[in-house]
């Protein structure tokens with residue numbers, strides 16, 4: 166797969182990242198290398214093999230519907246860059 | 261040209277579980293901002309989501325009730341998008357192996373019966389709430405709703421009219437409430453609907469370009485939005501313009517839809533398997549146990565009430581409109597109440613008392629034995645209907661003791677013929693004008709006389725007996 170500048174722009178858009186021209190060039194090269202590694206895996210013949218989504222042999226890990234106390238609000242808010250003591254604050258995001 | 265409207269629905273339903281889908285925080289509505297949150301539902305790095313068994317049960321029950329085939333091997337996927345109502349920057353949902361697929365819902369409209377195919381049903385988590393503060397020009401985030409369990413039910417584009425859409429949603433709401441999986445309160449957002457709509461020339465089989473409408477929070481809004489959007493699209497096409505595939509927001513105040521600012525590439529969700537949640541494998545035994553525990557649904561009950569008790573269509577509809585009412589009805593019949601009497605009490609007094617108190621049937625204290633006792637006393641002629649209604653009002657809120665209340669207030673019906681006769685004679689003697697009116701052919705005068713006798717006897721006599729005695733005396 167070819168990584169183009171347009172594709173990097175697209176990914177930046179999806180990821181809410183703003184990169185300088187130079188950074189974009191670096192990123193294009195790096196992504197190219199990462200994707201090239203996938204090509205090594207693609208050389209394997211996987212016909213007839215079920216795609217695997219999880220590496221551990223686990224299934225049906227469930228919990229009962231029992232309420233536990235939530236986290237202290239001040240502790241949670243302290244993890245964010247900005248809050249007003251009640252809510253997390255972000256730059257204007259509502260239309 | 262004649263146009264046909266083609267509609268598909270995506271309905272999000274909040275499940276009535278105690279805890280969130282992947283953590284043990286409460287799902288209770290309201291609460292101070294960010295007080296129903298933990299590291300999992302605020303998307304802290306390293307937190308591990310664990311699926312609630314109740315969410316799985318509810319989703320499978322709903323799938324079964326909608327005639328879906330249940331996916332025996334199911335898993336979760338990440339739907340990636342950046343918006344601050346979703347702190348992980350992805351929503352855990354199901355794309356590749358949704359829990360249920362290929363169902364069908366039969367609906368009935370004045371224009372005829374239709375079958376709406378269900379494309380799929382999947383489990384996912386709700387997002388948080390954003391509030392914009394115009395003073396600081398910042399957005400406040402409350403994550404109390406973040407992680408509340410949802411099921412999304414997606415139909416095929418099988419609707420042609422708003423009536424069909426409403427009939428489907430009513431049936432869906434009724435089914436979900438009977439199953440006990442959701443309270444389906446549109447005002448509180450526990451039932452939300454997105455409408456996909458396109459138009460095409462009548463008779464054509466291809467699909468036109470569709471738009472998706474969001475923010476529809478009442479049946480009325482849905483019906484109006486469908487009418488307006490269909491008109492808008494037809495007008496565009498007839499003017500030689502194109503319909504653009506986009507998301508439109510319904511503005512209830514302006515009675516119009518408008519395009520939402522299209523976030524560039526917003527549709528590219530880059531789904532991939534959720535590595536934190538192991539897959540779900542359902543055994544035949546598990547499915548069988550849920551099938552066996554499915555409650556009888558409203559439609560089956562209506563059909564049975566018609567067949568077994570000969571109740572009119574209207575009565576069947578009213579008493580099955582809520583599972584708690586249907587259960588009350590069945591309790592009454594089991595205790596020997598005549599079905600039609602039971603239905604009348606439920607449609608009249610019970611629904612009246614509930615609406616006067618702004619209460620839901622499931623929250624009422626009244627139990628079948630109490631109402632059955634009242635109905636029996638009326639049937640035996642020991643209580644007249646009017647007095648019974650008063651007793652009903654007195655016992656309704658606390659499920660009080662009917663017999664004790666009647667004893668305490670001396671309400672038992674007078675079956676003392678001599679006393680009724682004596683009182684009637686006294687009333688006639690005191691009201692020669694009504695007597696003359698009646699004899700002159702004014703049938704209405706009798707009603708006034710019955711009322712007077714009933715008043716004299718403090719409402720405890722049987723009005724039919726009073727009526728008969730008065731007619732007899734007046735004929736002399």
Ligand SMILES: [Zn+2]
Pocket residue numbers: 280283284285296297298299300301302407
């Ligand atoms: Zn939580």
